[in-house]
Amino acid sequence: xxxxxxRRDAAVETALYQPTFFATMMRWGWMDTVLRQRARDILRxxxxxxxxxxxxxxxxxxxxxxxxxxxxxxxxxxxxxVAVDGAYAxxxxxxxxxxxxxxxxxxxDGARLPFADGCFDAAWIGFVLHHMPEASQERVLAEAARVLxxxxxxxxxxxxPATERERRTTLAADRxxxxxxxxxxxxxRSPAAWRALLPTLGYVVDEEVPFTRLFPxxxxxxxxxxxxxxxxxxxxxxxxxxxxxxxxxxxAMGGEK
Numbered sequence: 001x002x003x004x005x006x007r008r009d010a011a012v013e014t015a016l017y018q019p020t021f022f023a024t025m026m027r028w029g030w031m032d033t034v035l036r037q038r039a040r041d042i043l044r045x046x047x048x049x050x051x052x053x054x055x056x057x058x059x060x061x062x063x064x065x066x067x068x069x070x071x072x073x074x075x076x077x078x079x080x081x082v083a084v085d086g087a088y089a090x091x092x093x094x095x096x097x098x099x100x101x102x103x104x105x106x107x108x109d110g111a112r113l114p115f116a117d118g119c120f121d122a123a124w125i126g127f128v129l130h131h132m133p134e135a136s137q138e139r140v141l142a143e144a145a146r147v148l149x150x151x152x153x154x155x156x157x158x159x160x161p162a163t164e165r166e167r168r169t170t171l172a173a174d175r176x177x178x179x180x181x182x183x184x185x186x187x188x189r190s191p192a193a194w195r196a197l198l199p200t201l202g203y204v205v206d207e208e209v210p211f212t213r214l215f216p217x218x219x220x221x222x223x224x225x226x227x228x229x230x231x232x233x234x235x236x237x238x239x240x241x242x243x244x245x246x247x248x249x250x251x252a253m254g255g256e257k
Contacts, residue, residue, distance in 0.1 A: 032093045038215050039071040042157065045211040046227040048124060049075040051155050056121030059084065061110050061144055062128030066090035066098070072124075073101050082120075084108045111139040115147045122153040127225075130159055130174075130188045137187065138201060145202035148232045154203060156228040160210075162190045166224060173218035194228055203230035 043049050049071075052058060055078040060069040063083035069090075073079050080102035083090070090098065090105050108114060110128075123144050129137040144154055159174065161167040171186055178184075189197070191208070198205055207229040212222045 029093070032091065034216060035065060035067040036070070039067040041215040042068060042126065043071050043075070045214065046155075046157055046225070047209055048072065048155055048157065048227060051153060051207070051227075051229045052076075052079070052122045052124070053153070054078060056080070057082070057119065059115075059120045059123035059144070059147065061113075061123055061125045061140065062086075063105065064088045064126075064128075066094050066105055068124070068126050069103065069105075070094055070098060073098070073103060077101070082106060084110065084113065086110065111136065111143055113143050113147055117146055118149040118152075120147050120152060121149060122155075123148055124155040124157065126157040127159065129156070130186055131184070132187060133185070134187055134189075137189075138197070141198070141201045141203075145232050150232060152232050154230045154232065156194070156198070156230065158194065158226060158228070159188055160191045160194065160224055160226045161188050162192075162224070169219050169221045170223050173223045176218045177216070191226055194226070198228060198230055202232055204233050205230050 048068075052072065054076045058072070058079055058081045060066070060072075060081060060083040063069055063085045065088055066083050069081050069083045073081055081104075083103070083105045084107075085105070086107060086109055089107065095105075106114075110125075125140070125144065129140065132140070141154075141156075148154060159170045161170045167188055170188060174180060174186060175182070175184070191210075195205060195208075205228050207227075209227040209229070210224060211227070212224050214223070214225065
């Protein structure tokens with residue numbers, strides 16, 4: 001009986017974690033409100049927006065539902081933004097709010113972006129990489145370095161547990177916030193590990209911003225996050241797409257956003 005219950009619970013958790021279920025949830029106004037508030041809180045605590053140029057073409061890599069893109073663009077209307085995610089798309093409410101912005105959402109693989117070298121002025125990756133194996137994390141970071149102009153800014157937002165206890169707390173929060181099954185992979189790196197890795201992939205880390213207590217709270221203990229504010233130095237890009245097309249013009253958005 002216990003094994004049957006475990007299998008049933010695992011099946012339910014897996015179903016809840018699918019993008020189709022999230023698409024259904026995003027029709028609920030309260031979920032959109034929660035994600036908008038979380039995005040504003042990330043900007044406030046991490047300082048993301050102040051590290052990005054006031055104008056230029058920006059890339060949100062692993063954008064999810066696009067709420068962080070929305071928050072960034074509301075701060076500086078002169079920015080143009082392309083949001084890329086392999087599983088999720090902006091919900092209808094967000095797409096409607098973004099129609100007057102220079103914004104485009106694309107489905108794509110973060111390790112093989114369909115953009116020319118050096119075409120973005122800045123980029124950010126928000127709480128995405130720890131869901132990937134470490135080798136995949138490095139490929140995505142190297143690809144981001146490729147599409148950024150020399151000296152372009154990358155802001156990496158990540159969960160950064162430094163001890164086993166912090167890791168357990170972070171994992172519990174992740175699973176609750178993302179409605180993840182127990183089998184969902186997590187590959188966290190400590191702050192020291194990120195500091196060691198980023199220079200090998202073509203980045204100089206100019207600033208590191210630790211922060212905690214993001215909305216909505218998921219655990220009683222603190223979950224530590226960091227913003228690594230980097231700039232490209234033109235080394236370490238391990239992916240070079242053959243003759244990649246230029247980036248799409250965010251002003252030519254069409255129906256899907």
